[in-house]
Amino acid sequence: MKDGLSVGIAGLGTVGAGVLRLLRDNADLIAARAGCRITVVAVAARDRARDRGVSLDGLRWHDDAVALAADAAVDVVVELIGGSDGTAHELVMAALEAGKPVVTANKALIAVRGDEITAREGASVRFEAAVAGGIPVxxxxxxxxxxxxxxxxxxxxxxxxxxxxxxxxxxxxxxxxxxxxxxxxxxxxxxxxxxxxxxxxxxxxxxxxxxxxxxxxxxxxxxxxxxxxxxxxxxxxxxxxxxxxxxxxxxxxxxxxxxxxxxxxxxxxxxxxxxxxxxxxxxxxxxxxxxxxxxxxxGAGAGPTASAVVADLIDLARGRAAPMLGVPHEARVAAPSVPMWAHRGAYFLRLMVVDEPGVIADVTAVLRDYGISLESMLQHGRSPGDAVAVVMVTHETGEAAMTAALARLATLPAVQEPPALIRIEIA
Incomplete structure (x- = not known):
């Protein structure tokens, strides 16, 4: 790849056209940083007649995106189709089978099929664009x-x-x-x-x-x-x-x-x-x-996402390598997943209740029964006989207790609609 990196792009939507445009507009800068020219030589998309705002002259067109993997002129496949199944998955697996690296913005594919992909010996898949667009997270x-x-x-x-x-x-x-x-x-x-x-x-x-x-x-x-x-x-x-x-x-x-x-x-x-x-x-x-x-x-759009895709292409051109998910497939640790019911934290609770004597006592009695203590409470004004909003902020408590308490609160005669619950985070 010293003489250049030839790219095939599958998917010419907003991002695909953005990648093609960026590689052309910043060609000299990218070549200096990559150590070689990075050039798109082939594309695949469904509609040949659509105006994408960028010239496709001189590019080979594949109606079947998977055919990009077998194109001898293509060094690396850029998958911008999307989805965890279907053509996107077939293309990526075909490219890896052909020994070609893949760059993708497809978060669904990595989230659902990541283990399958990393299990393939020698698999090279870059996906900076899959998370947070132009932010290099x-x-x-x-x-x-x-x-x-x-x-x-x-x-x-x-x-x-x-x-x-x-x-x-x-x-x-x-x-x-x-x-x-x-x-x-x-x-x-x-x-x-x-x-x-x-x-x-x-x-x-x-x-x-x-x-x-x-x-x-x-x-x-x-x-x-x-x-x-x-x-x-x-x-x-x-x-x-x-x-x-x-x-x-x-x-x-x-x-x-x-x-x-x-x-x-x-x-x-x-x-x-x-x-x-x-x-x-x-x-x-x-x-x-x-x-x-x-x-x-x-985090999205043609510019930021194309920036991340091209950054991965530059890494490939330079020969920079890192395990796809940070550590080799065989070195990963199967840390258990903590279920949501085990979460602990503070909560915002809003109830729409009939404004009448004894309602707050009934509500706090339910919270007391589930071991939930309150940090603060808000209620603005009075409207006897009508529904009013009552807001409560809890101290740290368990998700399971809050879920059970909400179910009980919803059965109180004075509660006029399902309670609203929002977790409080310090991040």
Missing amino acids: IKALREGLAANRIGGIAGIFNGTCNYILSRMQAERLDFATVLADAQAQGYAEADPSFDIDGIDTAHKLAILAAIAFGRPVAFGSVHVEGIRGISALDIGFAAELGYRIKLLGIARATEAGVETRVHPAMVPLASPLARVDGVHNAVVIDADPVGQVVLQGR
Whole structure:
């Protein structure tokens, strides 16, 4: 590859076109840093007639993306199709079978198929673009912090959710209104469930946890909740209490094993994550001996994701190598996954109750029965006979106790709608 690195790109959507454009626009700079020219020689996509804003003249076109793996002129395959199955999976496995390295932005593939891929002898798969777009968090964990023991990772990994929550916070709008506007502006997909239900964040978290803790990729063990249930009322109370609500991915090492969870969380205003707004991502890594490391930037889009893809191509050209998930496949430790019911922490609890004598006593009696103590309580004004919001913040308690208490609270005659529960994090 000294004379050059020839690339085949499968998938010419926003990111694929962005990679092609970046390799051309910054060709001299990239060649100087890679030690050779990196050139796209072949592509594969479904629609030849579509205008992608970048010239495809002179490139070989494969209607079958898997055929890129057998193209003798292609040194490395860039997979930008997406999905853990189907063509993307077939292409990656075919490229590895042909002895060709792969660069991908496909977080679902790595999160679901990572163990299968790393088990292949000599497999070379780079995936910096799969997590947090242009933020080099994979390199930070796998290389920059290689001498550190990682205690935990907490981050905002989905720009769509962060955009929605940021606007709800700034403009006091409800979730449905902001989601509809985000879809109109192209920040959210027509079917936004992959983002707003937390699946995208869970894929990314499973990858980071595997690298951070030297364990197999365990996507199925990630506890996942999305942001559909977050209301403007909750966001207002959070601000009054000194918090911001963010959708977080959290992975922590505990004495019992590794906990991996995705859910809305209240973070203190002093936290670096509280100040990350719009479509930006951020990651906080707790490491020993370096301490806390904070990375922040754009997590999606043509530019940031293409930047990460090309960085992996430069590493390949330079011959820089590191185990795909930080340690060799056979050296990984099967640390147990800690179930969500074992989590302990503080909680924000909001109830809509009928404003009448004795209601608070009934509520606190239920909490007392499950060993839950309160740090503070908020109720604004009086409206006898009508539903009012009552907010309670607990001291540290167990998830199992909170879950059981919520079920009991929902049966109280004065409680008018399902209780809202948001975990409080100090990250």
